[in-house]
Amino acid sequence: MPVAKPESSDSRVIAHVDMDCFYVQVEQRKQPQLRGLPTAVVQYNEWKGGALIAVSYEARKFGVKRSMRGAEAKEVCPQIQLVQVPVARGKADLNGYRSAGSEVVSILSRRGRCERASIDEVYLDLTDAAETMLAENPPQNMEKIDEEALMSHILGLNNEDGSDVKENVREWINRHNADHRDKLLACGILIVAELRMQVLKETEFTCSAGIAHNKMLAKLASGMNKPAQQTVVPSSSVNGLLNTLPIRKMKQLGGKLGISLQTDMGVNTVGDLLQFPEEKLQERYGINTGTWLWNIARGISGEAVEGRLLPKSHGSGKTFPGPRALKTVPAVQHWLNQLCEELSERLCSDLDQNKRMAHTLTLHARAYKSSDSDSQKKFPSKSCPLRYGTGKIQEDAFNLFQAGLREYIGFYGVKTQGSQYSGWGITSLSVSASKIVPIPSGTCSIAKYFHGQSLDNVNAEATLLLPPGVHSGSECYSELNSPKAEVDFPKEESWIEDTVPDLDLQEQKDLSSSLSKTQDGFTQDISPSSLSGTEGCLEQNQNKQERYMTKVEGQFKSEYKERKGKRVKDKGTGTPSILELFKSYNPYPFGSSLSQELKKTAQGTDARLTIEENEVGKEEKPMHGSSSRDEGDGRREVWSYNIDEIDPTVMDELPQEIQDEIKAWVQPHKWRPYNNTARRGCKISHYFSPTKNS
DNA sequence: ACGGATAAGACA
């Protein structure tokens, strides 16, 4: 799985910050009387006291471990305080921890590019901050060094017995004859110490950190001195560190690959890997993994810190172990509804707070079949385009489940009535939303042009696609709850004012907050301030964006002219017209522009217009691709075409501002990176889904 | 009758 990336020749300063028993800290902040006591967070309570998912360091002293049951924990530590994870809709609700994690991220992202690695871990690229400090205010001869920094652990620093440890650290940091790399790390120490103190002051949470020249080493170091301490890995200490390190301790080697290295290759420590030539490792594990292994044995890891403060997907799931397995379709539907409710709520918050929309809904399930030839078979996961609105998500998820179930049961499946036992059981269910992209912000003529659209009737794909990582404002530093990320959803005076989608009440409720917040005011232009400080991020996200746009384009190959002709003929106008297409295919247009982002990021080449449609008048089927009945019924059609293939007479029919915008897209030379061979896609797209009033 | 709920990424 791991893939080797070439390590840049530059010496980076990378930190990995890891919250100490995070869920426990969150609960202790809520109930301060628990501070200092052996505490654990458990989820669910019925069965053996619930499962421990976080254990305080006080409790660890008693031998309490994660993955113990509450009852076991009580045995080894009778005084232990067990706090239950909140339950909502019959399932564990982790939102409190998610938002606490966001608090931390917003602080840690202040000094450089920040990657949210999990709910309680981040990577930081502090290279620029460290270089700047080194140039302007070097730690050498700094009279006062932060107490927290002096507490750092520096790998390889020989602290002889009796010597003042802090004094040694001070000397290391101040060392005048250090090489550039160590001086950078010294700056990293100071910066991370300060960040950690800010986290403590502003959130009351402690964390541990590793500081090194790459992510792998930083991650390794952050776990070496916990809790509430930081560890530095000077390059001179790398060999010694890795030489005796058990191979399974390395990230990515804790599973089957690590086992294979041990059992098949006799590799027990990272040092043992050194004797294998790269080619041998590639032979055994493939090109990518082989090279990756060869590199990590030498402490080489080139992975960049992605500038991403927000999760890339949201999921909601629950297990139904053993006897609790769901054995009827109505039971499954009930739980799916609960999961979808939670998911929908989180999607709305994300839209609200981060101005992003998800494009894909996926259902996962685990199932068993009693007595069948292939009871080993896995329940297939299924996905479909994601439509916003709780009811829609529930409906789509249920359809996905049914499609999966039919496939799972297979030929021998027998139809049974009602709640009758049918030979299968669902032991886990989850729904997730992925392909989350920012909805455009800033003024955009197209957004203004197509306004009045209710989100509920819009498939998420109906918004113009922005590549991941390209955000409004300065992404790296303000992605999280950015106050700048205002979206202009057009208000009144819609050009199609008379076509207001009819929503059911629930769905209106679902979206009301998102809509109200997004409806105020337009941001006329991109302010210089919002552009400052983003250069590194833009560069960093370039490749991703390119890949994404290419993918989108590839997906939507189509025959515009043919379709256009057909549709137009159907309408009997005889004149090809984008406007006609919009009107006839989507009574509730919504769209917006990529152009601001494209210009800002110096991305994009030839724009590509895409129009998607759903066939009307048929029952909606969310299935895509592999569904057994996705052909010919209600399947969405997607068209796209190159802008430069657009008939100019069609262009003429668009309002001037739209024409201007499209023309801007078609001038790639202004902002196209020279090495960019991929064609870029843009979508002025929308499509509607028939609303079923439920 | 289990670690549960979530994530991310690689690969076919």
Add this chain to the structure above:
DNA sequence: TTGTCTTAT
């Protein structure tokens, strides 16, 4: 591209 698999916390 979807679906599967691996890894991690």
